[in-house]
Amino acid sequence: MELNTVEGLTEALLTGNRRALARIISHIENNTELARPLLATLYPRAGQAHIIGITGAPGTGKSTLVNVLAQVYRQRHLTVGIIAIDPTSPFSGGALLGDRVRMRDLSGDPGVFIRSMATRGSLGGLAQATADVIMVLDAAGFDRIIIETVGVGQSEVEIASAAYTTVVVEAPGFGDEVQAIKAGVLEIADIFAVNKADREGVDRTVMALKMMLSLGVPEKFQVMHHGRMLPVDFPAAERSTNAWTPPIIKTVATSGQGAADLVDAIEDHRLYLEQSGRRILRDQLRAATELRMILRDYLLEELLARIPQERLQHIINAVARRELDPYTAVQQLVHAAFASRNASSA
Ligand SMILES: Nc1nc2c(ncn2[C@@H]2O[C@H](COP(=O)(O)OP(=O)(O)O)[C@@H](O)[C@H]2O)c(=O)[nH]1
Numbered sequence: 001m002e003l004n005t006v007e008g009l010t011e012a013l014l015t016g017n018r019r020a021l022a023r024i025i026s027h028i029e030n031n032t033e034l035a036r037p038l039l040a041t042l043y044p045r046a047g048q049a050h051i052i053g054i055t056g057a058p059g060t061g062k063s064t065l066v067n068v069l070a071q072v073y074r075q076r077h078l079t080v081g082i083i084a085i086d087p088t089s090p091f092s093g094g095a096l097l098g099d100r101v102r103m104r105d106l107s108g109d110p111g112v113f114i115r116s117m118a119t120r121g122s123l124g125g126l127a128q129a130t131a132d133v134i135m136v137l138d139a140a141g142f143d144r145i146i147i148e149t150v151g152v153g154q155s156e157v158e159i160a161s162a163a164y165t166t167v168v169v170e171a172p173g174f175g176d177e178v179q180a181i182k183a184g185v186l187e188i189a190d191i192f193a194v195n196k197a198d199r200e201g202v203d204r205t206v207m208a209l210k211m212m213l214s215l216g217v218p219e220k221f222q223v224m225h226h227g228r229m230l231p232v233d234f235p236a237a238e239r240s241t242n243a244w245t246p247p248i249i250k251t252v253a254t255s256g257q258g259a260a261d262l263v264d265a266i267e268d269h270r271l272y273l274e275q276s277g278r279r280i281l282r283d284q285l286r287a288a289t290e291l292r293m294i295l296r297d298y299l300l301e302e303l304l305a306r307i308p309q310e311r312l313q314h315i316i317n318a319v320a321r322r323e324l325d326p327y328t329a330v331q332q333l334v335h336a337a338f339a340s341r342n343a344s345s346a
Pocket residue numbers: 056057058059060061062063064065086089090097098195196197198199251252253254255
């Protein structure tokens with residue numbers, strides 16, 4: 001099959017060709033000429049996968065946990081796509097941590113596809129590239145897609161918002177604090193995994209989480225700040241029934257203990273989203289997030305393309321010398337971009 005045309009690649013992808021999958025992802029990562037036509041062709045084919053975000057502080061055991069989760073899903077005859085954003089994730093070389101005998105099952109299994117995303121490029125670029133790769137894996141027919149991110153900052157929250165179910169991983173041994181509070185990812189948790197349950201202090205971590213949950217955690221949508229990008233009734237609809245309390249699951253990723261319970265919790269949440277109608281709301285949230293990301297990049301690019309380099313440099317210098325404040329500068333830049341547009345179209 002021709003693997004250098006949009007049609008050829010798409011056809012091959014849909015019949016399970018892994019080489020086509022890898023090539024399509026490369027086109028997207030390198031933003032080649034084929035990237036946009038491929039994305040446009042594949043977009044209607046996606047929408048079936050359940051997307052799971054795994055986030056938490058470095059060292060809590062996310063990568064190890066993702067490996068065992070994938071194994072449980074494989075035992076249940078579901079296919080799994082894995083995307084690791086954390087550059088330190090031990091996926092890439094196939095050399096996995098933990099119990100190597102158990103882990104061996106993943107490599108060479110055609111029902112598993114693992115991809116590490118480089119953190120090069122702008123952060124917004126990474127979030128967008130990740131969303132695109134998720135979509136491609138979805139179109140390729142993977143039943144479950146797992147994304148591992150380190151829970152710090154807006155970019156990770158954006159990446160996590162691509163997930164239907166977000167698992168926040170905690171571990172004892174980081175002091176008494178719950179790491180998720182520090183990282184600002186508490187609000188996006190649908191499920192808590194307290195990993196390293198073989199370690200001392202696990203019950204204290206569980207207690208701390210329970211206490212926080214009893215204080216009431218705002219729901220996912222409330223931290224996203226989409227404002228006008230969301231349908232007006234979105235928050236009201238999400239708030240109307242608050243039937244999901246994030247469960248706390250103890251796991252030992254290195255032995256696989258608790259992994260089946262965690263998968264059960266993820267599947268419960270998946271059913272909950274579907275039966276309560278919230279999957280549709282989350283689709284809207286995902287669409288809003290994605291549109292916002294694309295729009296932001298697109299508008300910035302368009303704007304910069306319309307402003308002469310010397311003019312931009314002039315404004316930058318003025319801001320640097322504090323002759324101009326950055327807000328007024330932006331106003332001037334936007335005005336200049338529109339003015340040049342009107343001039344050229346006249
Ligand atoms: N004792 C113990 N160690 C674990 C467990 N899960 C992961 N680890 C270890 O913790 C370290 C960090 O794991 P990793 O999965 O890379 O964490 P990540 O940074 O969150 O992806 C590795 O040495 C793992 O072997 C666990 O349940 N118990």
